[in-house]
Amino acid sequence: MKIFLDTASVSELKEGVALGVVDGVTTNPSLIAKEKRPFRPLVEEICAIVPGDVSLEVVATDFEGMVKEGEELHHIAPNVVVKCPLTKDGLKAVKHLTGKGIRVNQTLCFSATQALLSAKAGAYYISPFLGRLDDIAHVGMDLVRDICEIYRVQGFTTQVLAASIRNPLHVVDAAKAGAHVVTMPFAVLEQLMKHPLTDLGLKKFLDDWAKLGEKI
Ligand code: E4P
DSSP states (O other), X not given: OEEEEEOOOHHHHHHHHHHTOOOEEEOOHHHHHHHOSOHHHHHHHHHHHOSSOEEEEOOOOSHHHHHHHHHXXXXXXXXXXXXXXXXXXXXXXXXXXXXXXXXXXXXXXXXXXXXXXXXXXXXXXXXXXXXXXXXXXXXXXHHHHHHHHHHHHHTOOOEEEEBSOOSHHHHHHHHHHTOSEEEEOHHHHHHHHOXXXXXXXXXXXHHHHHHHTOOO
């Protein structure tokens, strides 16, 4: 399973990539807006920092606009994956862009039927937003499980990118469900590596070593 960071923060991405466990990044218009920087130089910097796929989202809502923006985003760097929303025009744009060899991450997926159509249109990634479903008292992980099963049974090659991750349990459950990618905020990545028993154990080892007064 690949780990992506769900951020447009250059400092978070540099730190994540230096850790050696980050395979890519997802952005969206809200995450880009948070950075308060001109769009082009920001995303060019992100594409240079991250060795893997960088999802950049269109903001047009009509087919022609999405295709035009998708082609522009695609030319920014070879690792760009164009993000299109899961609407009627978004599906058409997936089919069109995919036909031109442009990889698409279909975003804002909230149902298995949407995911089925997106795979048929040829999406490279499908992004079910599980945290936002949890927020409205639906079990988001059920959607991730359903999509993984449908794609496996039907032989679709679209990769399941579990998105809208809120906590480490989401990551564990998405991994168990068979998601190909989990994209998470930097804070969740930090939570993944922390354990109080690790900190306590290390403290005890170092205290005992200090009492010995030796050097390695
Ligand atoms: C995914 O690509 C989205 O950017 C993201 O996961 C949305 O997460 P949110 O629901 O925390 O905004």
